[in-house]
Amino acid sequence: MAEVELRRVSKAYGATEVVRDLSLEIKDGEFLTLLGASGSGKTTCLRMVAGFVIPDSGQVMLGGRDATRLPAWRRNTGMVFQSYALFPHLSVAENVAYGLTVRRTPKPEIAARVAEVLRLVRLEEFKDRKPAQLSGGQKQRVALARAVAIRPEVLLLDEPLSALDLKLRGELQAEIRRIQQTLGITTLFVTHDQGEALGISDRVAVMREGKILQVDTPVALYQRPASSYVANFVGTTNFIDGIVLDQNGPFRIGHARDQTQVFTAIAGENGPSFAKGEPCLLCIRPENVRLGAMHPNRIEAKVIHVTYGGQHWVADCDRADGGIMTLNLPAQSGIPKPGEVVTLSWAAEHGVLLKIEDRSHGA
Amino acid sequence: MRLTKILTGLAIASGLILGGATAEAQKSDVTLRVASYGGVFTEAHKKFVADLYTERTGVKVEFIDASPKTHLAKMIAAKGREAPFDLVYLDEDVEVEAVDAGVVMKLDPKLIPNLAFVYPEVRNKDGFGPGVLFASIAIAYNTEKFKAAGIPEPTSWADLWNPKLAGHVSIPSIDNVMGRTFIVAAAKLAGGDESSLAKGIDKIAEIKAHSYYISSTDLQGKIESGDVWAAPWINGRAWNMAIRGTPLRFVMPKEGGYADFGTLDVVAGSKHPAEAMGYINFLLEPLPQLALAYELTYGPTIHTLAPLLKNYPDLARMFPSSPEDLDRLNKIDWHKFSPQYPKLLQDWNRKIASK
């Protein structure tokens, strides 16, 4: 096990810069996830660690040693591919033994190790099957077993669950986490699914256009997003355009349209500083919005529709400023009818203040 | 090159004159199918024989190109049914097989008055197709390579066995008429003749040959590459190469070269025997004979041209052109050769082709 570090790595294909001056540290035994939209450069970063991509500049450090120029087959990383990439001509046991066989490990040792790893992924009774005779989830567990069998310095997983159905995905996610914890293995996980990222990781790095926007624990990332992009990408968020009225103590924010409407808020994690009169973005998570005027920050809105979301109701409401406010209502509570005009409110500490520069977050 | 123009002029003129004179005959709707060798051979025959014959008689001519053996195979296969062609050019030895197989017919001398001018030795004794082209088989060698290696000009067939030539002699394969001829030459060298040909194969096996060539085109490539310095070859192709600038000389060994006749036969079962024999007669006229000699460097088989050719020594030395030339060349009795051929082939395969 070891720590892994990307130091100011860049990579361009032709004129397209895919990774730009990116630095990232994964601590020994840590489970770190690269989260980002498709094409943001996650795979490229992962493959830099594996040695399949050589950065144009910067360094790749594995266990404290510079591995930038080390060929992939000398790196001792364990990779799990989205397509499983099992060897179709080898049995499950032979697949798992592969890395040990090429390392010329003595036969008895290989057998013991294969048995141990197969037990870990609960596939002992499948050891003689060929990959074609396995289900998707089983295949991915073999791939995982194969990768950890060589006791790699770092486990690399590139969207390992995206080919599986929802239920299996949840199961395997837990499985991966369990195995990672059992082995205490340093892990770099790549996904575009924020739920997956938050659920499995010690820390999550959000990537966009070849850069890391924010690295944080799932909780911090969710509660204190550093940018509207992150806020929007991780979970659902309500935004209100505002203007900073007063930045002493808790911020006082005036509504951009109607500055007599005033909200109080705090800045994001290591929050940026704001000047008085500066336009800003106020961001409130749906589960922090309440129906009724129990909190000091209030806004009027008309209910569009209410849908049932399992643990709670989800209500979408039209605001007077044209924006939409989404809130979660406890499952057992009464629900407003569409068309009804309601007052929504939230606590000051649930309003996260963000810079306005960055609003190209689509949705 | 001067002669080409004269010949072409003559050809056109004769076509015009004769064509005009025989306008009536031009109504013929007969088409003769002629089995030929292909390549320049067919081209020359088209230009100096077939086209003129059509103009004179109105009989159209169509060529079908393949090797004599292939023609023979077709004729045998079609025996008793409609003949695949009306006329067929063959090698002398293949003609013997064709006669044996009964696929060619005896000619009517009345329809071919020009037969009277053909060298008696070249007329078929049994009345089948005569020789119409006269070639000789002797030794071709590369003068520069010989000089560089300090080897004197070959004067005997035996010189091909010279150890200094080891690896640089190409021998014609038994599959072609040159190869079959060379087996006779080798047998004679070993003290035998047409009736003891196995000696020839044993003798040939002693040559440290570069290769056993399958066709003149094949040999030409081997000579051009510089690997082959000497080979038994046929005059026409050897002189052609020499004229184009290869330092090649074609020499008669003291034992004599070998005569090789191209024959022309009427196919048994032809629906147009009279027209076919007319074609043979026309081919034996001096103009086509001279033109073909010039174009293909194969000699005429009529003796009437001999005095004329004496005036063109540069041309005449390239092919047998006189009764004296004919006398000097060895002639092979293919009737003796043919029955031994299958056995010879076995011998050749064992002693030469698989070594």
Added chain:
Amino acid sequence: MALKRAWGFLLLPALAVLAAAFLMPLANLGMKSLHLFAGPGREQPGLTLENYIAFLEDPFNWGLLGWTSLLGLLVVGISLVLGLPVAYFLARTKTRWRPVLFLLVIAPMLVSVVIRNLGWIPILSESGVVNSLLIALGLVSQPLKLFNNLAGVVIGLVHAFLPFLILTLATVIQRIDPQIEEASINLGAGPFETFCRVVLPLTRPGLIAGSLIVFTLAVSAYTTPAVMGGGRVLVMSTYVQQQIGTLLDYATGATVAIVLLVWGAFLSILALRFSKAEA
């Protein structure tokens, strides 16, 4: 089942064409081999196995069969050694010149056999490119004999049939997920070891099919052995050609052809069996 029968009916025309194009000449050949030779282009009436007995009784013919098989194996072996890396490269390269490269590979297939063989003369002759190079580099003192012998035939046949092997292999390799190779490299196998442990076994169907194609083509080719062998490489196919072409002995020619066919079929079945047993 019903569906299968319907398909069977649809296949009838194709089967009829196959029978006409393939089986009838074969049957004809078989019949010819059962008659005795009776002079050029003629055969005796009455069926007999004499020709086969005569063929099998003569050790020379066994030598011929062995020699032919050896030639086929040599051509297959050399083609594999040359073809595998090329096929792998073609299957994996991302260069935009790929179509051009494919065209280069199949180029020999587009040239007539005679021209193709003529092209070798300036390259393989004693004063040719290869020998000049070898002598200039001091690797040999005497020019090597590279054609007009078995070497020439092998070179000519490899050149002619390598494209078939490369195309077959490239198609199979292309279907192997490149990530499988990456998985192997990731697990510590170098590129060569990955090739041997992963690519080769997965290319097996292509290797077997391609080798069979090349073997069959090599043992049945007759122009190249005739031209490149300089008249001293007699194999089954040239023997057939000789018997039929110059002796007009269809009986012997057909017998040899059938023996070669049966031998080839036997080897093919053996190869397929072997490959199934291993898979």
